[in-house]
Amino acid sequence: MAKGFFTDTTLCIGCKACEVACKQWNQLPAEEYEFSAKSYDNTMQLSGTTWRHVKFIERTTAEDGVPASRWLMMSDVCKHCTHAGCLEACPTGAIIRNEFDDVYVQPDVCNGCGYCVPSCPFGVIDMVAQAAVPSVGPAAGDRDCGSLASGGVEGDESVLQRPSGIAAKCTLCYDRQNIAMTPACAKACPTESIQFGDVDDLKARAKERVTELRTRGVKGYLYGVDETTSVGDLNAFFLLTEPSEAYNLPAKPVLPSTHQPAGYAAAAAAAAVLALAGIAIFWVAPSGPGAA
Amino acid sequence: MKPVSPDESMRGAAAGGDLTAAHQSYFGQPVLKRPHWDWKVVAYLFIGGIMGGSGILAALADGSRDKADRTLARSSRYLSLSLAAISPVMLIAHLGRPERFHHMLRIFKLKSVMSMGVWGLLLFSNVALVNAAHQLAEDGKAPRAFRALPRAAVGLMQAGLGAFMAGYTGVLLSATAIPLWAKGKRHIPAISVCSSVASACAANAIVLALVGGPARTISKLERLEFVAACAEAVLLLHFRRHAGESGEAMFSGHLGQSLRNFTLIGGLALPMAHNGMAFAPLRPTQHGLRTILVSALTLMGGYVFRYVLIEAGKASADDPQLALRPPQ
Numbered sequence: 001m002a003k004g005f006f007t008d009t010t011l012c013i014g015c016k017a018c019e020v021a022c023k024q025w026n027q028l029p030a031e032e033y034e035f036s037a038k039s040y041d042n043t044m045q046l047s048g049t050t051w052r053h054v055k056f057i058e059r060t061t062a063e064d065g066v067p068a069s070r071w072l073m074m075s076d077v078c079k080h081c082t083h084a085g086c087l088e089a090c091p092t093g094a095i096i097r098n099e100f101d102d103v104y105v106q107p108d109v110c111n112g113c114g115y116c117v118p119s120c121p122f123g124v125i126d127m128v129a130q131a132a133v134p135s136v137g138p139a140a141g142d143r144d145c146g147s148l149a150s151g152g153v154e155g156d157e158s159v160l161q162r163p164s165g166i167a168a169k170c171t172l173c174y175d176r177q178n179i180a181m182t183p184a185c186a187k188a189c190p191t192e193s194i195q196f197g198d199v200d201d202l203k204a205r206a207k208e209r210v211t212e213l214r215t216r217g218v219k220g221y222l223y224g225v226d227e228t229t230s231v232g233d234l235n236a237f238f239l240l241t242e243p244s245e246a247y248n249l250p251a252k253p254v255l256p257s258t259h260q261p262a263g264y265a266a267a268a269a270a271a272a273v274l275a276l277a278g279i280a281i282f283w284v285a286p287s288g289p290g291a292a
Numbered sequence: 293m294k295p296v297s298p299d300e301s302m303r304g305a306a307a308g309g310d311l312t313a314a315h316q317s318y319f320g321q322p323v324l325k326r327p328h329w330d331w332k333v334v335a336y337l338f339i340g341g342i343m344g345g346s347g348i349l350a351a352l353a354d355g356s357r358d359k360a361d362r363t364l365a366r367s368s369r370y371l372s373l374s375l376a377a378i379s380p381v382m383l384i385a386h387l388g389r390p391e392r393f394h395h396m397l398r399i400f401k402l403k404s405v406m407s408m409g410v411w412g413l414l415l416f417s418n419v420a421l422v423n424a425a426h427q428l429a430e431d432g433k434a435p436r437a438f439r440a441l442p443r444a445a446v447g448l449m450q451a452g453l454g455a456f457m458a459g460y461t462g463v464l465l466s467a468t469a470i471p472l473w474a475k476g477k478r479h480i481p482a483i484s485v486c487s488s489v490a491s492a493c494a495a496n497a498i499v500l501a502l503v504g505g506p507a508r509t510i511s512k513l514e515r516l517e518f519v520a521a522c523a524e525a526v527l528l529l530h531f532r533r534h535a536g537e538s539g540e541a542m543f544s545g546h547l548g549q550s551l552r553n554f555t556l557i558g559g560l561a562l563p564m565a566h567n568g569m570a571f572a573p574l575r576p577t578q579h580g581l582r583t584i585l586v587s588a589l590t591l592m593g594g595y596v597f598r599y600v601l602i603e604a605g606k607a608s609a610d611d612p613q614l615a616l617r618p619p620q
Contacts, residue, residue, distance in 0.1 A: 038319045045321060055318055085469065091407035092395040111395045112388020114328045115406040118468035118609065121618065123324040127388060165388030245616045248318035254618040256468045257403055259477040263466045267459025267481035270523065274489050275348065275455070277519040281512050282352040282361060 002101035003177060004080060004235030005186065006202040008209060009247075010220060011193035012073035014040060014054055019075075021188035022052040025173065027162060039071070048128035049162070051170040052077050052185045057246055074238070074247050075185070075194055078103065078124045078170035079224060081255075082232030086116035086125045086167075088257045094166075101199070102172040102235060110166035117167060121231060121253040125169040128162065172236070199235050206239055213239075223249060230255035316613065323615035324469055326606040329386060336382035337461045337598045338491070340413070341484065342591075343375035345492020347416065347454025350423060351447045352516075353509075360506035364513070366427055367499040368492070372450070373424040376417040383413070405464040412460060416453040422446050458488035470605045471614035475538040479531035480601070486524035491594040493517035494563070494587035501583040510583055514570035517563065517590065525560045528597075538614050542604035551600045559593010562586070 023030065028049045036042045039056035046053045057072040084103045087095045094109035095116060105116075105125070116125050162168075173183035181187070186196035195202060206222050213220045220241045224234030231253045244251045317323070346368040353364035384393045397414075401407035426441045428434035462481030465473040473480060493513045500510050528551075532543045541547060566586045608614055 036319075041319075044319075057318060088403045089406065089467075091399075091401060091404045091410060092392075093399040093401070094395065109392075109395055109398075110389070111392035113386075113396070113406060114388065115404070115464070115468075117325045118327040118470045118473075118605075120325065121469040121615075123322065123469075123609075123615070126325045127328050129328075130388070167388075245316050246318070248321060248323050248612060248616070250323065250616045250618055252618070252620065254469070254474070254620060256474065259467045259474060260403075260405065260463060262477045263463035263481040264459075266478040267455075267462055267485050270482035270485035271348075271455035271459060273523065274485065274516070274520055275451075278348065278352045278489075278516050279355075281515045281519075282356045282358070 002199040002235055003172065003197065004102070004199040004202060004237070005077060005172070005183070006195045006197075006206050006237060006239070007075055007077065008193050008195070008206070008239040009072060009074040010213065010218065010239060010241060011191045012054070012075055013191055013193075014056055014071065014073040015190060016054050017188040017190060018052040018185035018194055019043070019050070019054055021184040022170075023050070025176070025184035026051065026171070029162065046076055046078070046124050046126070046169070048126040048168040051168075055247060057242075059242075072242060072246065074240070075189075076247070077185070077236050078172070079122055079231075079237070080170075080172060080235035082234070083230060083255050085119040085121055085231070085256045086169075088255070089115045089119035091115065098174055100172065100174070100177050102174065102177075104171055104174050105167055105169060107163040107166055107168070112165045112167065114167065119256050121250060121256065125167050128164045128166060128168050130164045170236075199233075203237070206237070209239060223247075229253055230258050317616060318612070320612060322610045323612045324471075324609040326609045327468075327470070327602075328388075329602055331599075332382050332386040334595070334599045334602050336379060336386065337484075337602075338595050339375050339379050339382060340457050340461060341488030341594065341598075342491045342495050343372055343379055343420075344416070344454035344457030344459075345488040345490075346372035346375070346496060347420065347450040347457070348489065349492055349496055349513075349516075350454075351451035354443070354447045358508065360508045361512070363500060363503070363505040364496060364509045366431065367496050367503070367505070369420070369424050369427045371495060371499060372454070373417075373420045376413070376420045379413060380417075383410070405460060405467050409457075409460045409464060412453060412456050416450070416457055419446055419450045419453055423450055455485065459485040465601065465605065469615065469618065470609050471538045471611065471618065472535065472542055472605045472608035473601075475535045475619050476531055477619075479527055479534065483524055483527045483531065483597070486520045486527065487594045487597055490517050490520040490524060490563075490590055493520065494590035494594075497587045498584050501580040501587075504580070511570045514567040514583075518567040518570065521560050521564050521567070521590070525556065525564070528556065528560075538608060538619070539604075541607035541611075542600060547600045547604045547607070550596055554596040555593040555600070558589055559596065560590075563590045563593070 031043055036044055039058050041056045043050055043053055053076045055074045055076055060069045080102045087103050092109055092111055094106045096104055098104045114127055176183055182196050186194045203225050210220050220239050222237055223240050223244055224237030227233050229252050350365055350368040353361040384390045396410045400411055422441055423446055425438045426443055429436055429438035459481050462484030466477040466480045493516050497510050497513045532539055563586050
C-alpha cells in the first residue's frame with residue numbers, strides 16, 4: 001500500500017515545526033545561519049541535510065486600490081515520484097522503492113557518484129559533502145567518516161554520525177513507518193497542513209478539500225494528482241493556490257530518462273557516419289600521392 | 293464526492309496563469325541542484341573519448357590493406373589500453389565514497405546511463421587488453437600463444453564498445469534535468485562522438501609523429517580528423533541556434549568565450565585548415581613537429597569543449613526560469 005504525504009498549503013502557518021522535527025528525528029545538522037533577507041526564510045532550499053523546507057512566498061496585490069500583501073506558505077519535501085528520476089539514474093541500486101512505495105536512498109550502498117542530483121526534475125536530492133557534516137554523537141568527535149566505515153561497524157555510522165559523501169533526501173521516515181509511526185514532520189504539524197497516510201485515501205481527501213475550498217471562493221488545485229507528465233503522480237503531493245512556478249515547481253516536470261532514446265540514436269548516427277568516413281579513408285580510397 | 297479535475301488555467305504561467313515577471317519563481321532561487329562534478333569528470337569524459345575513438349581507429353587500421361597502417365594499429369591499441377587504465381582512476385576519484393566504487397558492479401541497469409557506462413568501461417578495458425596482448429605477441433614482446441586470440445572479432449568488439457564509450461557520456465549528460473544538457477539531447481551525444489574521434493585521431497597522430505610513423509597513415513588520420521571536426525563544428529553551431537536561452541551559459545559570457553577561442557577557433561578551425569590539406573593531391577610533405585602542434589590544438593579543443601559543457605550545465609541549473617519550463 002502506497003504511503004505518502006498530502007501537503008495542503010492553505011493550512012500552512014509557516015511555523016517550521018516540520019523542518020525542526022525532521023532535523024531532530026533524522027539527526028540532521030542545522031544549516032549555517034545566513035540572513036537571506038527573503039521573507040522569513042533563511043534556509044531557502046531543500047538539501048542533503050534539509051529534508052523539509054517551508055517556503056514563504058510573498059504576494060502583494062491591490063484590492064480596490066488598496067495595496068495588500070499576503071503569504072503563501074508551503075512546506076516542500078521530496079515528491080516520491082511514481083517515475084523517479086533519481087531512482088532511474090542510480091547506478092548502484094542504492095536508491096530503491098521500498099515496501100511503502102516511497103523512494104529511499106540506502107546510505108550504506110550509495111557511493112556518491114552524484115548522478116541522481118541533476119536527474120531530479122524538482123532539485124530535491126543533493127550530495128552531503130564530507131566536510132559539511134558535523135558529528136552528532138559524542139564518540140564521533142575525532143573520527144572521520146572513512147575511518148568509521150573502514151572500521152567495519154557500518155551500522156553504527158547512523159548512530160554516531162550522519163553518513164557523508166553520499167546523496168541524501170527525505171526518507172518519508174522509513175524507520176518510523178517500519179514501526180507504524182507517523183513521519184516526524186506530519187506528526188509535528190499543528191494545523192494538519194501535512195497529512196500522512198495511504199496515498200489513495202489522501203487523494204480522495206484532497207479532492208474533497210479542493211471542492212470545499214471552491215465553495216468558499218478559493219481556487220486551489222492538486223499538484224501531483226492525476227498527472228499526465230512522464231514523472232507521473234507524486235506520492236507526496238500538494239494543494240496549491242497559485243501557478244506552480246510561484247512555488248518553484250515546474251508545471252510540467254519531465255523525467256530525464258525520456259531523453260535517452262534520442263541521445264543514443266544521435267550518438268549511433270554520428271558513430272555510423274564517422275565509421276563510414278573512416279572506412280572510405282582507410283580501406284577504400286587510394287593511399288594518395290604519399291604512397292608513391 | 294465529485295471528482296475535481298485540476299484547473300488547467302491554474303497549472304502554470306505557461307498555460308495561461310497570470311504571474312507577473314517578479315513572481316515567476318521563488319525569489320529567483322534555483323529549482324535544480326548542480327551536479328558536484330569537477331575537473332575529474334571533465335578529464336574522465338576527455339580520456340574516455342580518446343580511448344573509445346582509439347578503439348575505432350584500431351579496427352580501421354587492422355582492416356586496412358595498407359601495410360603502413362600497421363603502426364596505427366599498434367599505437368591505437370596501446371593507447372586505448374593505457375587510457376583504459378587511467379579512466380577508472382578518474383571515475384573512482386570523483387565519487388563521494390571512492391571505497392564503495394564496486395557498488396556500481398552490484399547491478400546492471402539499462403535505465404541508468406551511469407550503470408551502462410561503468411559496464412561499458414569494464415567490457416572495453418577487457419577487450420582492449422586482449423587486443424593489446426595480441427599486438428604484444430605480434431611485436432614479439434609477449435608469448436606467441438597470444439596470437440591465437442580471435443583478432444577480427446575482438447577488434448570489431450573494441451570498435452563497437454569504443455563508439456559506445458565515445459557517445460554514452462553525451463547521453464549521460466542529456467538524460468538529466470539540467471536545462472542545457474536536456475536541450476542538447478541529440479546534439480551533445482553526437483558532438484561527443486565527433487569530438488572523441490577527432491581527439492583520438494590527434495592523439496594517435498602525435499604518437500605516430502613521435503615514433504616516426506609513416507606519413508601516409510598520418511595523412512589518413514588527418515583526413516578522418518578533418519571529417520570529424522567538420523561534423524563537430526556544424527553540430528556545435530547548430531546547437532547554439534537550437535539551444536536558445538538554455539544555451540546562454542555555454543555560448544556567451546566567459547565560458548562562451550573559451551568555447552569560441554579554444555574549441556571553435558583553436559581546436560576546430562585551425563586544425564581543419566591544416567588537415568584539409570591532407571585531401572589535396574599536391575600537399576606539402578609531412579612535418580613531425582607541425583603534426584604534433586596541430587594535434588595538440590585539437591586535443592585542447594576537445595578538453596575545453598567538455599569543460600565548458602560541464603560548467604555551463606551547472607550554470608544553467610541555477611536559472612529557475614529554464615528549469616520551470618523544461619523542454620518536453
